[in-house]
Amino acid sequence: MGRPYLGEFEELVLLTVAVLEGGAYGVAIASELKKRTDRIISLSGVHIALYRLEEKGFVKSVLGGATNERGGRRKRLFNITALGKRTLDEMRDIRNELWTSIPKLSFS
Amino acid sequence: MTKQSGNILPPKWADKLLMTFLPEDLAEELQGDMHEQFEVQVEEMGLKKAQWLYAFEVLQFCRPYFLKRRLMGKTDDYPPVKIFSLIMISNYFKIARRHLFRHKTFSAINLLGLAVGLGVCMMIILYVQHEYNFDRFHRNVERIHWVRTKIRNGEDSLFMPRMSYATAPLMQRSNAFVESFVRVMKGERNTLIQKKDAPEQKFLEDKFMFADSNFFSFFSFKLLEGDPKYVLNEPFTMVLSEETAEKYFGSTANAMGKVLQYKGGTSFTVRGVAEKAPSNSSIEYDLIASLASVKSMEDKKGTVKSQIVETGPFTTYFLLRNPQDATKVEAGLLQLYRTGNPNGKNNKNFMAIPLSQTHLMSNYGGISTSKYLKIFPFVALLILLLSLTNYMNLSTARSFIRAKEIGIRKTIGASRNSITLQFYIESALYTIISFIAGYILCLVLQPVFFRLLNITIDKNFLFHPYVTASFAGLFFISVFLAGSYPSLLLSAYSPVVVLYGKINRRIADLSTRNFITVFQFSISVVLIICSLIIGKQLYFFKNSDTGIKHDNIISIPFTSSVAKHYNTFKRQVESLAGVQQVSTSQYSLYDGYDMFTTKTKNSQENTSLATITVDENYIPMLGLQWKSAPVNPQFYQTPNTIILNEAAIKKLNLKTSRSVYERIDINETPHEIAGVIKDFNYESLHDKIDGLCLIIRKDTASSWQQGGGCLLVKTKANTSTSELIGRMKTIYESYESSSPFKFYFMDDVVESMYKSEDRISKIFNGFTIVTIFIACLGLLGLSILSTEQRTKEIGIRKVLGASVFGVVSLLSKDFLKLVLIAIVIASPIAYYFMQEWLKDFPYRTAVNWWIFALAGFVSVLIALLTVSFQSVKAALANPVKSLKSE
Structure with missing residues (x-):
């Protein structure tokens, strides 16, 4: 495969970045994930995933302006890149294909 | 407002900790996120819990990813800087060298200070390691134990470092945990040794000893010649140290099979040559003779008579199967001692001391x-x-x-x-x-x-x-x-x-x-x-008044064979030019005393007195002062008269004024007190003056026949002592040929006490x-x-x-x-x-x-x-x- 490896948690984070559409930063992503999954999400884990995604080119980031919140500290806002979107698409396609090729689909 | 927001801040220490491992470029955004989450959590579950969660979260940030990023100093804006770059390191060396040579005086001062400090440190390390590693070169050092006896006498206790001949074998026979043992008996100092085929050459040896045949397999001393299993098996065989072998025969190989004569009598055949004992060995040897010889040696045969566990002349080492069995050895010895001495006093204890500690417990040559x-x-x-x-x-x-x-x-x-x-x-x-x-x-x-x-x-x-x-x-x-x-x-x-x-x-x-x-x-x-x-x-120490005038006094120990001719010997010495006065005592000054048990007045408690037998010249010659002089100046003519010092009077609950003519038992014989002398330091100033009893004997040969004595010679001022000593040597040697002439200047003895x-x-x-x-x-x-x-x-x-x-x-x-x-x-x-x-x-x-x-x-x-x-x-x-x- 030509594209970099994408871990399961990284995929979740990447999807959440896409969901949050421009408003994605550490805390927002973590609380979104907490809401949607039943996992214990640690901020540090989310951040490492984000930085790794950025290194791989799936997301890009920009430092937001300083506000009065959080003691005037800036946030880093993440956006999904074209490569990231394409990778998510690809992965969904592969999954769908695989799902449909399971011989007898039973939902017992 | 500010106050309130101050209250809901996360714990400061956690924040500080966070900053120590976050990469600098990410710190702001990450901490911001953390704080935001914290605020949310405070609302959701209260301050306390939020603070805990915050701290926990901080700890989770301590991950290799962040640490690595922090240490590498990697930023988004600059290419990473490698710290360990070869070019830079060689540059550091170059600059260091240039500074070293540019500021020569300064560098020299700096380096010299450090060098001296390090050098002194190294010497001390060397010394300390040497002392702590004493005897540790033996293979079985953990399992080898040395046995000594502790004898309690009232408040004092006395340690006897050696055991009887039978102790070790009895112990091994009745206790399975004793694997083997070695007994070592030291020879006298200045033992006379001659080559059988060249007896005109006389050697005086200090490190002569007798040892069991398994000495070289028990300890790890190396043999250069001979088989460790057999060298000491037979009677009248001996092993020399490398140095000694060279001293006598020129080379180690040459020494094998040669015969040496011990004290002009018994002959020993050399069966082996051993390497010199390492400097960190508490056992030192020059000549080791087989213990089997002792039975048939006239002067030593008494040492092997004892058939029971008791103190004796043998340094005894046990090899235990398990190093933890040391306490069992102590109990075992005590039991055997009691069976052997059913009527013995119950004042003895035996102690098994690991070989590696024997050195630190002893006090060699006055070094604590x-x-x-x-x-x-x-x-x-x-x-x-x-x-x-x-x-x-x-x-x-x-x-x-x-x-x-x-x-x-x-x-x-x-x-x-x-x-x-x-x-x-x-x-x-x-x-x-x-x-x-x-x-x-x-x-x-x-x-x-x-x-x-x-x-x-x-x-x-x-x-x-x-x-x-x-x-x-x-x-x-x-x-x-x-x-x-x-x-x-x-x-x-x-x-x-x-x-x-x-x-x-x-x-x-x-x-x-x-x-x-x-x-x-x-x-x-x-x-x-x-x-x-x-x-x-x-x-x-050296200059305070001890109550003794020891200047110009030479002490000459003599043996019992000289004592046979005591009267002529003494007269000859006395008549030498330059001799002012001569006195004889059982032991030389500061050289020891006997301890005799006696009883206090009235309360009849056991107590002990240091006792020295001396002649009538002793007190005036050493300038000892009377506290209460004897009434009859010829008191020494009566047998069993004693002189006590003030400390002894106090110890015995007597009164100085009324003590004369009192009778006390010394060694279970009644003695009469003739006078009291003022306290003087009969030992070094390290010890307090204790009760001392001088037994005054009329000066006759019979007094010194047992075990010899010591002639104290006071010389006149301005005499050539070397000449005088030469003459005394000639006189001494005319009565004694097997034991060499020795002499000590009292002033030197005093000096050496404070070594x-x-x-x-x-x-x-x-x-x-x-x-x-x-x-x-x-x-x-x-x-x-x-x-x-x-x-x-x-x-x-x-x-x-x-x-x-x-x-x-x-x-x-x-x-x-x-x-x-x-x-x-x-x-x-x-x-x-x-x-x-x-x-x-x-x-x-x-x-x-x-x-x-x-x-x-x-x-x-x-x-x-x-x-x-x-x-x-x-x-x-x-x-x-x-x-x-x-």
Whole structure:
């Protein structure tokens, strides 16, 4: 495969970045994930995933302006890149294909 | 509002911790996120729980990903800077070398201080390791135990280091945990040995002993010739040490099968040659004869008679199956002792001591080893600290020279870490040089040091793994410490401040530097005071009035065979020119006494008295003073008369005035007290005067036939003693041929009693000189710097009319202040330590105020001399020179 490896948690984070559409930063992503999954999400884990995604080119980031919140500290806002979107698409396609090729689909 | 928001902040310590491992470029955003989440959590579940969660979250941030990113100093904006770049490291070496050679005096001072400190440390490490590794070269050292007996006598206890012949075999037979044993019996000092085929050559041997046949398989001494299993199997065989074999027969191979004669009688065949015992062995030997010979030797056969467990002449070692069985040995011996002596007194205990500890428990040659082992590592640590702080002090003091370099390096892109590395490499380089110099110094000085301590250390002990490991440890510790402070301090310089030229010349933290100087001088002053007090105590020992006049007295021990001709012997000595008076006693002065049990008056309690049998001349010749002189001056004509000292009178609950004609039992025989003498020190001043009883015998040959005695000869002043001794030797040798003539000057004997203090005193003087030397080097370095920095100031002052004295005092004032503070700090510390040391002595010198004053004066003088070395030069310099150059 030509594209970099994408871990399961990284995929979740990447999807959440896409969901949050421009408003994605550490805390927002973590609380979104907490809401949607039943996992214990640690901020540090989310951040490492984000930085790794950025290194791989799936997301890009920009430092937001300083506000009065959080003691005037800036946030880093993440956006999904074209490569990231394409990778998510690809992965969904592969999954769908695989799902449909399971011989007898039973939902017992 | 602000107050409220202050309340809901996450715990500060957690925040601080967070900042220590977050990469700098990410810190802001991450911390922001953390705080935001915290605020949410406070609302959701309250402050307490949120704070816990926050702390927990902080810990989770401590991950390799962030740590790596932080350490690599990786940022998004710059390419990563590698700290360990080969080019930069070679550059660091180059710069370090250039600095070393550019500032030659300064570097020399710096390196010399460190080298001396390290050298002294190495010597002490060598000594301490040598002492702690005593006897550890034996294969089974953990399982070998030595047995001694403790005999309680009232309050006192007495240790007997040797057991009877039967003890060990009885023990092995009845106890399965004893695997094997070795018995060793030492021969007398000065045992006469002759070669069978060349008897005209006489050798006197001190390290002659008899040992069981398994000696060489039990211990790990190596045999050069002969089989360890068989060398000592047969009677009348013997093993020589390598040195001894060479002394007698020229070579080890030559010695095999030769015959040596013991005390002009028994012959022994040499069956083996052993390597010399290592210097850290508590068992030393020159000649080892088989124990099987003892049974058939006229003078020794009595030693093997004992059939029961008791004390005797054999040093006994057991090899146990399990090292934990030592307590079983003690119990087993006690049980066997009781079966053997059903009526014996119940005052004995047996102790099994691991071989590795026997050395530390004994007190060889008057050195209290364990005392030194406590003091020395401490001194080593102090000296190491001293030389390291000296190094740090001098290198940071020089920092303004390096400030610009650091500024430029940082502007070009050096990170703080790389500057730290640079200075570490530099310190490492300097430390390596000093370490090598220190090692050479240690090699050169160690013979002197060990001679002072009265020990020898084998050459190859220098390469003992523990010593090598300790030296390596010392090396890494010194590199680490020497580099730490300078690199931390220098790497913190901000390039803007430094390059702007605003650097304060005294940027290198003046208070730290002053602190270090005070510290160094405090240690020096403590040691000066200690040396002075130890010296004073030594002087006190040697010169205080002990109640005995021992000047011009020569003591000559004689054997029982001389005693047979005692009357003529004595008359001949008496008639020699130069002899003033002669007296005889059972033991020489300070050489020992018997302990006899007696009972106190009225209460009839058991107590013991030191007892010496002497003749009637003893008291007047030694100048002992009467407290209550005998009524009849011819008292010694009556048998069983005794003289007591005051302490004995007190001990026996008698009254001085009414004690004469009292009768007491000595050795279960009634004796009559004829008089009382004033207390005098019949032992060294280390011991308090205890009860002493002098049994006065009429001076006849029969008194000394048992075991011989000792002739005390008082010579007239201004006689040639060497000539006199020669004549006495001729007289002595006409009565005795097997035991050599020996003589001691009483003054020398007194000197030698204080050998231990003499040694401590010399060693402390040495340490004091080393610390003063290092402290002075530091001071010298600092004064060079401060005068260099103030060259212009001095120039201007001189132009304006300052005198040389004014300038010198200006430059010295600061340093003197520090030294004065050091004296104030050091005095109570030294006072405390010396009080502790003096506590052990019953007779001690006073600690006077003038000692402290003298120490203070000396240290001020030394400091002043050191500083003036530089300040006078600066003050005399022509101001034109210093002001012209810009």
